[in-house]
Amino acid sequence: MNGAQDTTNTEVFVARVEDLDDGDVIVVQLDTRIAVFRDGDEFFAVDDRCTHQEAYLSDGFVEDGTVECPLHASCFDLRTGRPSGPPALQPVRTHPVIVRDGSVFVRTTAEAP
Ligand code: FES
Known part of the structure; x- marks a missing residue:
């Protein structure tokens, strides 16, 4: 190993629910x-x-369960990861989110999209 820790299937705290307003994003x-x-x-x-291509979806616009890529405007379904149309053709990998006791957690998956 190169010192990097494998966090697959690890549940990681992201934020308190009240720390994220509608349309907000946090990068983990x-x-x-x-x-x-x-x-x-x-x-x-x-x-x-x-x-x-190389673009952060966290820089995109979120609405109605989708995020629009900031570079060429493909929209990805946040539930399935599938793009609505070109230029992106491949889905983006999704991860389960758990909300418990007012806190938001993400569980990483290794599954390909
Ligand atoms: S980089 Fe996202 S659609 Fe082109």
Whole structure:
């Protein structure tokens, strides 16, 4: 190993619910960079990298369960990771989000999108 800790299937604290307003995002750096979004009363987590080119989805716009890539505007479904249309063709990996006792946690997955 190169000193990096494998955090697959690890539940990691992200924030208190009240720390994220509707449309906010927090980036968590684990094995990979993960963006945790609040959309209304729901929370979603995806890999923070567009599957088209180098862009952070955390810089995108969140609405109606989707995030729009800031570079070429493909929209990704935050539940499934699937893009709505080109130029992105591959889904982004999603991660389970757990809300418990007023706190938001993300559990990392190794599953390919
Ligand atoms: S980099 Fe995201 S759509 Fe092109």
